Amino acid sequence: MTLTLHKLPHYRKLYEMLRKQILDGVYTEGDILPSENELCAIHKLTRPTVRHALDTLVNEGFIRKHQGKGSIVHKLPKGIGILSIAGTTTALGERNQRSEIIVRPIVKAWDEPFMFKLSDTEIDSGCVYMERIRFFNDSPIFYDINYIPNINLPRFTSRSFENRSLFDILRKTYQIEIKGGEQKIRAIEAFDAIASYLSVKPGHPVLHLERKFDTNRQGFYIYSSIYCNTEEQAVYGLF
Amino acid sequence: MTLTLHKLPHYRKLYEMLRKQILDGVYTEGDILPSENELCAIHKLTRPTVRHALDTLVNEGFIRKHQGKGSIVHKLPKGIGILSIAGTTTALGERNQRSEIIVRPIVKAWDEPFMFKLSDTEIDSGCVYMERIRFFNDSPIFYDINYIPNINLPRFTSRSFENRSLFDILRKTYQIEIKGGEQKIRAIEAFDAIASYLSVKPGHPVLHLERKFDTNRQGFYIYSSIYCNTEEQAVYGLF
DNA sequence: GAGTGGTCTAGACCACGCA
């Protein structure tokens, strides 16, 4: 579980460390983190750097800050945190999660019409396309269709994606990091294919998310269309 | 349209100014804002302060920053940005919006069971309850139920809410600011009341959001249950 | 009053995009 390289900025390293400690239960709901001044002293950093790390944790919902009191660990969401998706680093290691490939990655033209506006470069390059089902506690919760521009991704289609995060592979193999994104959300009736994949009856309401991810590569975006069964677990988000 | 008071921090004033200029079309999609150093010179501020303002704009999706290029104004979402709700200030002035009160504010006990865990203080106080429909372009899009703890809110139930934001009143009358929050999202079948309010047929899929807002008052949260018709317009969010 | 987070200054060096 050693981190890839130590070229991360200081605030990022502190962020990763505190985040891991919260996820590992070193700090649990309601605990107060060391104060900013203590963190400065411990890690030999200055307050703006420490605050940057804490601000990131606040944005991702791990802690809340209260003036005069301290940084308090927030309760972890019970649902599935797909709306925030921790745009920054390693995706949150959801428990009891596995995925099943429905359509292995293939190179093809973009669907027409496409859910987001594409640049000429994207259109000319075509996309790597794949379909997956993701399970939580052995129930199919997500059916997602992914579109990745076919630009400078050697041997991408021959890689294995079973039980590995798509974003993990992009990060580790191609140094592509997700920096943020936008999404459209609708409630729709499951049509036959969706109903079958998600084990619901046709016409059952499901969540439909259309997402566009920003990356650290200029002009390089990743697109996903996700159908989500919210019967048992709600989808969870912050704002 | 003068701002209430000038006691805002510097980064906040710069943020409000740039935000207003973007919304007013002074800068439009693709435009590059003045560089950080230019903003420093113009407003007599230092870079961390300017960067704080820009970071806030990034978090709310108004701009994207690109190293070596600048801060670029992002396209404004076409849908309804309820997932982010601009936790910080004046809610985004949606065009062609009006609301209709279904149940005027009344004091009552909390619904049982409640969608979020309540503290003893909250339970003992009861809540101010109200129901509203919100229209966009004359179509009923949101039906929302609001619960506000009945703690130190003199004359709240006698106020008029027509065409005024609930949060505006809380901010201006009681100095209560929304600082963030969390939400659960599901796709459900509209039951009869919902279907009638949102002008859809019973069983039609609608979005159901259960929200808990943090405020600047310690231990004071606001709760909403929102049903949303996503037939015409998608709900829009960032991450 | 002591400690906490919130705001702010005045510098510095680095990495990236572009001409």
Place this chain on the structure above:
DNA sequence: GCGTGGTCTAGACCACTCT
């Protein structure tokens, strides 16, 4: 090479919470 944003230091003062 220049200007951009990204990171970082070393201080300062204020507002808030708790005791």
